[in-house]
Amino acid sequence: MDIRQQIHQMKLDAPLMAASDIEVRNAALGLIARALEEGQDEIFAANRKDMETAVASGVPATVQKRLRYDEGKLRDGIEGLRQLAGLDDPVGKVLLERELDEGLLMKRVTCPIGVIGVIFEARPDALVQISSLCIKSGNCAVLKGGKETANTNRVLFGIIHDAATRAGLPEGALLQAELHSEIDELLECDEDVDLLIPRGSNKFVRYIMDHTRIPVMGHSSGVCHVFVDRDADQDMALRVLVDAKTQYPAVCNAAETLLVDRAIAAEFLPKASRALAEKGARLRGTQEAVDLCRPAWEAGEAPEVELMGDDEFSTEYGDYVMSCKVVEDVCEAVDHINRYGSHHTDAIVTASDAAADYFMQMVDSAGVYRNCSTRFADGFRYGFGAEVGISTGKLHARGPVGLEGLVTYKYRIVGHGDIVADFAEGRRQFHYRDLR
């Protein structure tokens, strides 16, 4: 059977997976956690093989970091599995219970989405995290990992699949795609795959979005902003700015652009440039920003700000570099963010309620923060237990996506031979009564 046929079979089995008991799904998570512990030597050996190939083929150090699967990542994965097992069942929740008329009862009940395709570059830990989220939510999952960690992925998948079936989940609940060619085959399965979750570089996610009719959940870029308002506590602004840019620059919720209110720009920008420099980050800015920092630079008190063009404000550096711009006020800051941002997460630092309210109302992003770092945009930090990713789309789940984003709902109606003609012809009327 080629991958398309396997996925079609999975689609037919999905209702069985959706009907599986929460006890069985939780037991599977427990068995997977134990099996990962017991299989760690095998896992690390496979990962070492992948790392040797990566090093030999000159993969950059930053990427190597993402390929490595070590004790730390295993521990986090196992901890995540145990947390997940402790969470409520997201399936079968009654969201609405309404009597439409005497003896005609409607319920809106959550259910799994069905078949979810997960495609990720590097990061073997994503395989563990996302497959366990799919299991908890009663979804079938097709997993395609990056070739750089093919050995690690194969071992991890084997352990997870074996434990899941031992717990009593259907054989076809999980499927691994290994050939690169199978990515495009997967993208064609819009009849059988209900949702795609890509994890990887902007270019990679963009490619997925552009080559399938299957709905895609995620984000291609994270261009987050920190706006420092005229009424900001400037020391607080520096703390937040430095954290948002330098605490982990490679991730999507790291800030890429600093916007400063003109009223305080001359005072704040040199301080910002110095504070960032102390953490190894540099600013690039418009002519105005460059000029405002020049005196401090000439006095040897702050590094020089490199000149950049307006067309570069959508750049996601993912590195110790940051764009900056002076804006007239919070209104211009909002316009800039809605125009150049990626609708991910944006923060204002201000003591003014009026400015904060305007910013949080008008910025069209999944996360709008006041006086805290954009780095908080994360499923774990939001208390969701785990996340499949962060969505910058506006339909279905938005922002960090946990179990809730992996379920939909169906309407169940139970009657006693009720027909529409009776209502259409006036013999009966609807009498809505919400029972919850």
Place this chain on the structure above:
Amino acid sequence: MDIRQQIHQMKLDAPLMAASDIEVRNAALGLIARALEEGQDEIFAANRKDMETAVASGVPATVQKRLRYDEGKLRDGIEGLRQLAGLDDPVGKVLLERELDEGLLMKRVTCPIGVIGVIFEARPDALVQISSLCIKSGNCAVLKGGKETANTNRVLFGIIHDAATRAGLPEGALLQAELHSEIDELLECDEDVDLLIPRGSNKFVRYIMDHTRIPVMGHSSGVCHVFVDRDADQDMALRVLVDAKTQYPAVCNAAETLLVDRAIAAEFLPKASRALAEKGARLRGTQEAVDLCRPAWEAGEAPEVELMGDDEFSTEYGDYVMSCKVVEDVCEAVDHINRYGSHHTDAIVTASDAAADYFMQMVDSAGVYRNCSTRFADGFRYGFGAEVGISTGKLHARGPVGLEGLVTYKYRIVGHGDIVADFAEGRRQFHYRDLR
């Protein structure tokens, strides 16, 4: 400005519309209702012009019915507007309020989606209904109606836009596209349009889905089933079947396929064929169904059942015709529905809880009904006040979509200079406390 530039401008204005007071949005609905009443002569005159053209160009009667905009439709539209004005504001609802740690407060708050493109064939009443739903939910809307009712649409849009702006909504809250070429231009605006809602034929909706990167909400086909189980009250089954097929055959929630349990097929099928014939509907079926009905036909007690092929089971007749098939049991019925259906709405008639539970759990459709007609699948009948359409997709809104389907949410976090480094380096821990 061409339509693309106008839509881009609308995108920039969308946050203003999203921030509009509910009083203003409700006032707009009230003014629109009054203006439609006062403008009815103008509206009907425009519609007469459209109807004359339609008749002259030989548009079929069934379509003419959808083009006509008469007192009845106007009254329904005005009634819908008044109901809508009475509903709660879907915007600004706090879905989650959680303290992440001392002084770090997160809220998940509903907000409008932004810019919604509405493309509909015929049915001028859809223009009134959907534009008013967009207004109530704080969304900007681009409306493109069918050319067959160009005059009616122009007059309706003029009245609605004028009343909306008089109420204080932004000039750019509503936009009308009139040229056919503008459909393809609209489909290209994936940077500025957040959601597309097409209303029309399968072919039309399919075209929209295939030619845009903008998320599309709706359904291309409605192949609904009625399964009559061996434990069904057969008189009830006949009532439900006849209603589901003949009460209004042209709509998506009308049943297209009858599945009958083999244990009762010989007894039930001839009765079904006769009952449907009394309402002018005929059955097409597999060889087994044809053979089972032959005796009754030869005895002149029931009409003949025409032979059909298995490859026709995904046919949406939208007419007084119905496919039928004999199945071994509820399991085969479920497999057939999941394979040939459109995941819209499917019903089982049975007195057996076991059969009903299995059916409602395993059928992968937006609506799963027991002992009632599929024709109940409708936003008004569900008590949603109005609907933009019915979604057979599984992400975001599913089934009949009302106001809830036109909002998303954003995460607002307010802190006091909180940074992730403190949590990453163990100086602080998250202490989740849900405040609602």
